[in-house]
Amino acid sequence: MASCAPFPNLDRTSAADLRDTEHLLSYICSCVPDPPVSTTARLVARRGAAASKDGVDRISGLSDALLRDIVSRLPFKDAARTSVLATRWRRVWLAAPLAVADAHLLDHWPPAPADAPAVTAAVSGALAAHPGPFRCAHLVSTRMDAYQPQLKRWLRILAAKGVQELVLVNRPGPREVPLPDTLFRIANLTCLYIGFWKFPHASHLQGASFPNLRELGICSVVVKDGDIDSLVARSPLLEILNIQGSMKGLCLVGQSLRCVQICASMVESITLVSTPCLERLILWEVRASPNPASGLRTRIKIGTAPKLCVLGYLDPTQHLLEIGGTSIMPGIAPSASTILTSVKCLSLKVCFGANDAMKVPAFLKCFPNVEALHIMSAKCDEPADKLNLKFWQEVGPIRSVVLCVKVMTICEFRGGQHELAFLQFIYQNARVLNFSAIVSANVRVTGISANQIFSIVQNMDSSRWARNFNLAILGSKGPEGGRPWKFQRGANFSNDDPFAPVKS
Structure with a gap:
């Protein structure tokens, strides 16, 4: 039997572009942090499950604090199921800092376009059902161009309920979907990853600040020159900066930065202006142009980085190295x-x-x-x-x-x-x-x-x-x-x- 073309309704160029996008999406999803929950530790629903062989219910003897910690490590649907066990368990569930991962609301992976309405409704329901706090929201399964009002509402809820870790990947389609301004005012964030978006105009970022952010990932986001530099400057505790995508240049000033990784990216220049705590600079497949014959090279300028101890992958063919102003x-x-x-x-x-x-x-x-x-x-x-x-x-x-x-x-x-x-x-x-x-x-x-x-x-x-x-x-x-x-x-x-x- 003849094999079926993977994208039979598209011309070859469009199909190739779609395959490249899907491969890139897969790579990005493999790079973002996993939700901090266990998908293998499922609830056991059978008579006497809470009791040991001697008939003593030891689970009920645990403190509320320990039970909240256990519930917070369950996928959202399993955590919600504990609320119907007893009045005490409902109090535990309502007080537990939960994680919402839209992938756990599906029974298959990867998501299909037809899943978007159900996934969007499920996320909206989950965020509304729990009073918070949410320690993590991991949202990677929806094409958000058709659900921008819902996205804005989600971010307002997450900001109000103190979310600490947020992974927000727009499944492509278009990369021109703008990130809502609300995102840049979630003060409790300690970890943020964004993928396949467009950075808002600089005028919309007045007052934007991430006072607690320690880890930032920016993947395939349409940015203007200086956007990432500005975001780093507004994150005084930032330790880890991870980047994938295309940009004109980076000019980094970060008093707390310890690790900068730039992967699969087109960048004209990378300058470490003042990074006194930087320990690691890792560049993987970083070049200045997609055309190897262009002769363009990424200029890597190392200024103040007295603690830099891990460096790579420097590429003499693709990179121009400059240290202390000398090429x-x-x-x-x-x-x-x-x-x-x-x-x-x-x-x-x-x-x-x-x-x-x-x-x-x-x-x-x-x-x-x-x-x-x-x-x-x-x-x-x-x-x-x-x-x-x-x-x-x-x-x-x-x-x-x-x-x-x-x-x-x-x-x-x-x-x-x-x-x-x-x-x-x-x-x-x-x-x-x-x-x-x-x-x-x-x-x-x-x-x-x-x-x-x-x-x-x-x-x-x-x-x-x-x-x-x-x-x-x-x-x-x-x-x-x-x-x-x-x-x-x-x-x-x-x-x-x-x-x-x-x-x-």
Whole structure:
């Protein structure tokens, strides 16, 4: 039987655009925080469920405070069902800080356009039924262009009932749906993610403030230059800023910012003006133009960031790095104004066969105290003659490689001569290297098997390596270029090396 086209009523271009939008929506939904409830801990409805084998009802003996905590961790429909158990349970339910997730009001996923009226009515009913507070509202299942009056009413209710965490994704359709002004006056918010919207005009944001906001995600939102900068400035406690989309530039001043992640984005410039607490700057698939042949590059300017310790994925082909007002180019000598001694974990995306890979030594010299170096090897069809082992030997000593790098990994490895020359340079100079991992690209993409990669690596001349170290050779099962970056990975401060494909 012939396979059915996924969008049979659309021309090819429109169908492709819709597929791209659906893929982007799926990516965004995978990046936003999950609702803080358990969908697996369902209520048990059977006789004697609350009693133990000795007949003692221990649940009823729990304090109201503990019962409220339990109820608050249930999906909204299950939490509401507890209110009919007894008068006490109704009081518990009314006082519990609940989470409303519209996905939990459906019995299937993803939602279809035909679900919108029922989902919208269910959300309206849930918000009206409970007096608050709502600790979380997770609304990702409705095309809001047709329900803007309801959205405004929801935000007014959530503001009045003290919502703390809000995820608001408009299922596309149009991205020109404006965000209601009410959103920017919800003072209790500690976490906010918005996706597929249009930022309101600056004149509508007079008095906007997020005095308690600590985490902000902005995904595929139509913004004007300076909108995000202004929002960050109005959030004095903001620690985590996550961005996906297109914008002219970012000029960040944030006294409390600890982590900035920009993924799958078109940005002309990113400037860290004054970020004294910033620990992490993570850039994944950030470029200045969708056209690789345009020659445009994203300018990354690092001003005041004295605590920056995790940085990546710097890409010499797509990025122009500027530190202390100086552009980092091949052959530039490091100076006090062009080095960042705080960076301990560095990741580079490198096409070793391209001329831009000649910037790699200059980049490495800017970070003299790097202890973990991670390379994402990009596919390259250009000849690699210039970046042979002789090139790397002529680079001269790089302090971080010689004295500091303890962990070194390379992902999407294809066994090319330019990649091997770089590995030889590292292995011949890294005096304190303890662990290295080589992760080959998916064999389905390259046609190069794990056995072939193992043989290639085994044939490397190890006689001049600086020391013995543990070497792991692994294979990837992910897509070409690696798996998409997730905001949760970079914002997990308990993981001091978010780039590591495997822990040593």
